Amino acid sequence: MIQTSAGELPDTSRLLRAEQRGLRLAIICRTLVVGAAFLWVGSSWVAFGFYPNPLVFGVLGAFTAVGIAHAAVIGTRFDRWWMKFAIYTVDILGICAVFAFLPLVQGEAVPQILAFRAYGIYYLFPLVAMATLSLSPRLVLWSGGVAVAGWFAAFFVAISDLETTLSWSDLTPGASRADYEALFLSANFIGRGNRIEETGFLMIATLILALAVLRARRVFMAQVAAQAEREQIAATLGRYVPEAIARRLIDDPSALVPQERHAAILVMDIAGFTAYSAGRMPTEVIENLNDFLSGCAEEVSRHDGVVIQFTGDGLMASFGTPIDSARPEQAAVAASNALIAEAGEAGFSIRIGLAAGQVAAGSIGSSDRQAFTVYGDTVNRAARLEAQAKALGRSVLMDANVADRLSKDNLVSLGPQHLRGLADPIPVFALPMQMPD
Template sequence: MQQTVIGKSEQAAIFHEAEQKGLRLAIKGRLVALILMGGWLIATRSGNPTLAFEYGTAVAIFAILGVIHYRIIGTAQDRYWVKYLFVALDIGILSALIATQPIFDTVDLPQAVIFRAPIFPFYFVVLGIAAFSFSPGLVLWAGICGVAGWMGAFGFAIRNMPQTYDWGDMGIAPDTQTFMTYFYSPDFIGTGSRIQESIALFIVACLIASVMWRARHTVRRQIEAEQERSAISDVFGQYVPPAVAEVLISKRGTLSPIEREATILFADVADFTKLTETIGPKGIVEVLNAYFDAVSQIITRHHGVITQFQGDAVLATFNVPVEDDDHAGCAIRAAREINDLVHQRDFAGIHIQTRIGICTGTVIAGSVGGGGRQSYTVHGDTVNLAARLEVMNKELGTDVLISGTTTKYLAADDFRKIGQMDVRGLSEPIDLFTFAAAGELNVPTDNVPATAS
């Protein structure tokens, strides 16, 4: 099994890709916002063609900048500072318009009057767009640029005013007349209000950046946890079945005992002792490794779980611990593929034969052990019967013996009845089947004089 490792560089690449997708989405949203806000501003000033043209030009400039940025994202020209540049350009252009463009060009009033209009929320729109980037740094940068742009525009607008009034000029407790005289004066600038707005913008930027940082931290921890889980599963899966390893990890190391109908497949190498004497210990280990590897792949592919390697034998379960309604069919297909495989190829240069027993019935499965060590095992008469059927292949001259409790779930034409076997504890004998050869009829033969305990 190949272990997947996600290093810091790969994590950075994941976040970078998320930022790029977020920026593209943000630019699309920005365009929609431009159309809505620009359309409103132009429509409400349709009676003043000059002013409407100026707003239209400004909207067009913002749109062009967005298209340029969109086309740069993900290209060779895309650098880490590019997104910061375009946010600064957005806020810079917005601030320049606020600092220089009057509300109405037909009214002779100080430019500071524009700060009484509802234009400050535009900075929050830029901040919200920056949040799509999934980048805390960009959000903070947008907040800092917004504060600098807002206060810079304010400073530029009041720089040449010969006389200004501020909140302090009203006194601590002004009466109505005094308040209205100062507040509605064209020379009232409200410096404290501008500072308060800037503080609010920066606080919101910090809050959004904190949320972004926490979200990135959470995603990073999930990636690391998934990496650790994958590593544990890969290593653990070398010693227990991968399906069992996954369940054990999710259950934190234990599998509660369950009683469930399952299909058991028991496969053994024929004449194993003789083969060992012929090719020696080293040779037999090479043969078994090649054989077990191939068999494991087949069983896993058919949703089975190998619970034990017993010398040269393989014990596989279907429907425990992972549920599968087609467990009988899966076991039969796995057995047929294993049987075909050993007839078609050698293992480490040696040709072998297998005997397979399959039985369906109730089993008890779970983690058992002691001394701090546990293993996943299955128990019950069904397991014993599958092992007995494997042995009986030698007596009957078959490669695969299948219990009638398994074949009843499948098409009868696929099997040939061998006979019956008496089982201690059961009132009725169990029918025995093997795979039907091409053109072979499914006809019963004589009873098999065998008893299983």
């Protein structure tokens, strides 16, 4: 897995932000649950004549206040790792305390075990479930463990005021229905076996949720690490091949298998580079050339082109492959004008040859070392047109395939031209621009 210079995993900060967003979402859910509890208790009071202890509303309000306070510090300098454990502990033990100490109704000596039995452990399940939003398996396990311990503590407190207790074991073999009803409806019935059963299921659910969160974290971290690795590979390959090709190779290696595509090819060379180099230090020449060609590569990329290779004091670029282009001919001409402007700022004069048509494009080489290239008659024409530009004193020459996609008002027809290496002359066009002396 890729590491930063400090030795920390690059996905740590992203995972922390995801945990913080999850905690905030849990607080929102918690607030909605408390709001639903307010409505439920209030509606029961009005609709069914059930008069709950008013302290219930105070407890629910306190829960809301604690949650809002916690949400306010998440992600700030006041945030601490233990706060999320504390907030869930307070919530869970608070609910358990309600069942252990808050009387079911006021004014009557009703055993607290009836309040305990009237509601149930299912009130704790949403809290454990909401802990999963934090993407912390430890918090899920902590919440489940606290819920089990708190529930049993509340149970023992609820039965502490009973002089005698009854459970399912007090039924004699062959007990009648009346015996079952008498036992279950008795104020002394505590159902110890039921408590063990419900907490067991809660712990099983907790373990499953913790495992799900752990898997989600691993998937998240694997995706982030893979993305970081892809970015590092693209940056590394980008120093040796065009970045666009490197990224496409990573995303879809099959896209670079040899194939025939329609494209426009641009071949550029610096005019008089030999004379320019004479009398200058080689380091100065290379530095200036690197700066100029870097600017040229950026201009090509801005016009949806890809620099296929640098040719000493020039370059060859493709428009339409391997990166799709809706109008490759127009893009190539626009890039030519941008390169001429770039050359003027750098103090160079350039010649450009443009040709369009079918080209063979793809990766070539051995299994250990490959390069992306384009080849075919279209590539040859572009190279010959660049060479012919010197003889004709033009900055940009193009074949008819390129010229047919442009307005003829902006072109100069030079008629059929014999190009070196081609048997028959071809129509040649130029931009209305003379090369400077």
